């Protein structure tokens with residue numbers, strides 16, 4: 001009930017800016033000072049006009065000194081105004097980059113604390129767009145538009161006040177059309193329809209960002225199947241949607257904007273008839289003629305701040321939407337950390353009646369098993385049975401909804417995320433290597449490791465030889481601009497990383513998937529080194545790789561269907577036996593080759 005009202009838009013942006021807003025205040029003050037200075041040339045024009053018109057029949061009688069003095073004041077105002085504007089701009093730029101940095105660090109820290117399950121592929125594009133584009137928009141706004149907003153508001157207020165103090169009728173002739181123009185624009189840019197349109201615009205951009213990442217990643221498949229961009233339906237649809245939306249959006253606002261622009265550019269047209277009406281009734285009123293001329297000079301000058309002001313309505317909406325999306329990430333629930341981390345002293349993994357659903361689709365039902373310390377437990381089963389989900393629950397990709405998972409008797413939610421990550425090593429099917437040297441890629445397993453430790457891990461993972469053959473050895477750069485490794489080589493590098501990390505629990509999810517028969521043997525040697533004395537949970541479709549496991553859990557439709565050793569399960573003649581028969585008949589020739597290799601090894 002007492003929940004603090006959530007701030008939005010600029011107010012939330014200022015909140016996000018935190019203590020860095022002092023510079024923003026300075027920028028605002030300096031901008032305001034510059035406005036007053038930049039108005040000096042207008043004041044000079046007014047007094048010069050007054051002096052000249054008061055000597056209308058004989059302009060040569062005007063006080064030249066007086067005119068010169070005002071001309072100098074006008075010039076001084078202009079130079080000083082630009083100087084203050086420059087300093088104000090510097091302040092706002094420094095503030096903007098600091099705030100930008102602060103927001104990115106905050107986002108990065110929060111993203112780092114999110115459960116690993118959050119990072120599915122769609123989220124990647126979305127996060128990328130928010131961290132790059134939305135944050136960038138905020139930088140532009142703070143550096144340029146916020147000082148302009150202050151500057152323009154003050155300038156308009158002062159000019160309008162001056163107009164009314166000079167002549168109320170001429171001021172009304174100028175201000176009424178201006179207000180009407182704004183009203184039309186505001187109703188279009190700040191109305192519900194515009195906000196909905198903006199949301200649609202941001203969604204369209206996020207979709208394009210996400211689907212373009214998928215498009216680029218999926219390029220090999222698209223090429224192999226000889227298809228075109230049109231065939232990658234999602235990307236194509238998103239681009240069409242964006243195009244149609246942009247045309248519609250522009251079309252909606254075009255009428256309003258053109259009317260607004262026409263009115264503002266023709267302010268003199270409204271001032272002139274009113275002025276002429278008054279002059280006709282009192283032709284000798286020099287003071288009024290001076291004021292009228294001043295209004296006519298001022299009218300084109302005032303259009304610049306008016307146009308700037310006009311863009312703010314849409315900018316404010318854009319910023320509000322950007323800030324909302326940044327908050328969407330910041331509000332994403334981080335992994336809940338225990339108040340006091342308990343470190344397990346033993347490393348058997350136990351699932352106690354665990355059930356789990358993704359978005360209310362139940363994928364694991366009442367899972368109970370123990371993966372004993374120092375032993376190998378294999379998870380097998382048909383595709384979609386829930387094997388990876390079981391494995392991913394251990395390092396808390398997601399938290400279980402029912403039941404408990406313990407390591408050495410300690411519930412995983414009572415172990416701090418850092419300690420849990422130190423306890424568990426993961427080797428995935430899709431290895432992620434950083435765009436860095438091979439040495440640093442292995443070092444990531446234990447950042448404080450010595451060179452010798454890194455080399456020893458690489459030797460144990462059977463990758464030392466191929467690394468040594470590369471021209472730059474361990475200093476070879478991986479990825480863009482460097483060398484590309486085969487899938488099997490990449491997997492061995494990630495095994496080297498895991499060997500270096502030397503965590504007591506090891507989860508291998510299809511870790512040998514990319515190994516061909518030639519390097520499968522090497523991969524097996526690497527894994528044997530890695531799993532020594534560890535609690536190992538291994539998922540493999542190649543059933544030959546898990547024959548020696550101490551226990552095999554057979555999963556089907558989210559339930560443990562059978563448990564036993566390879567021999568026991570074959571004797572049982574159930575699901576495992578039929579999987580084994582299917583596997584060995586389809587892969588028979590490969591097994592023969594591997595067995596031959598094992599004999600000769």
Ligand SMILES: Nc1ncnc2c1ncn2[C@@H]1O[C@H](COP(=O)(O)OP(=O)(O)OP(=O)(O)O)[C@@H](O)[C@H]1O
Pocket residue numbers: 120358359363381382383384385386387388389390
């Ligand atoms: N992030 C996710 N969001 C929603 N559903 C998911 C997610 N990940 C997996 N699923 C679903 O959960 C079920 C189990 O998936 P899981 O990947 O655990 O199975 P698996 O046995 O490892 O399959 P495979 O052998 O094909 O890798 C599947 O129906 C899958 O579609």
